[in-house]
Amino acid sequence: MPELEHLPPTGGAPGSPDPARIQRGLLEEQxxxxxxxxxxxxxxxxxxxxxxxxxxxxGGVGLLSTTTSASSEWRLGAGTSLCLLALGVLLKQLLSSAVQDMNCVRSRRRIDVLKSGGLSDLVVVLVAGSAMLLCGAALLHLALVDHMPKPGQALHDMYVSGVVLLAAGGAAVVGAGLYSAAVVLLERTRMGRRLVDRLTSIFTVSGQMERRRETTSSLANLI
Incomplete structure (x- = not known):
């Protein structure tokens, strides 16, 4: 019958497994x-x-290497703090890499917290930015409020170092805040898209099932 040649193919059975979905599920388990x-x-x-x-x-090495008798106190304090902060960030990266290489963590939630791009990196950036803000504020306080006799060059260096630390710490804190806000917005948008895709797939499947029923009934009538 020529009418049957124009009918669309019905495809596989509704309960047949999807190879792409199976492969995606296997990858998710790794x-x-x-x-x-x-x-x-x-x-x-x-x-x-x-x-x-x-x-x-x-910055810490530079402050420690230029320490003089006139500015030994604040250069030693600020330089040591910056070096310890750098070592802390480096230690976090090394620990995350070691945990990943040893494959001793098998929880998705913990891996999302520890991996680069997770919660731990955000906390490290916030802590580093806050530490630089505190150090810069202390240096500015010493340069502007402290009335102890100091050479003019030492006060100028202290003021410049405080401003630089404040700017760097503020940039780190603001950047971490913007990053977290962007991540939250993207997650909400992604969840919304998933909901829309699910609803669309439901309507599409139901529409295909109705068309198949109409095709089946028309074939029965033709026969």
Missing amino acids: VELWWFREPGKSVLCYCVAVLLVLGCGL
Whole structure:
């Protein structure tokens, strides 16, 4: 019958397994891949950690290397604090890498907290920014409020160092806040898209089932 040639193919049975979905489920079960689910976030947080280590480390070494008798107190304090901060950020990255290599954590929630781009990196950036803000505020307080006799160059260096630390710490804190806000917005948008996709798929499947029923009834009438 020529009418049957124009009918669309009905496809597989409704209960047949989807190979793409099965492959996706197998990949989701691999614990090693949970560390690399969001490479964009990982690269961004890794670059921020490298900048923090280099900036704090070089700044601390610079302050310690230029310590003189006239400015020994604040240079030693600020330089030591920056070096310890750089070591702390570096230690966090090394610990995360060691935990990932040993594969001793098999919980998705804990991996999301520990991996680059997770909660731990955000906390590290916030702590580093807050520490730089405190250190910069202390230096500005000493430069502007302290009335102890100091050479003019020492006060100028203290003031410049305080301003630089305040700017760097403020940028770190504001950047972490913007990052967290962007992540929250993206997650909400993603959840909304998933809901829309689910509703669309439900309506699409129901529409296909109705068309199949109409095709079946028309075939029965033709026969």
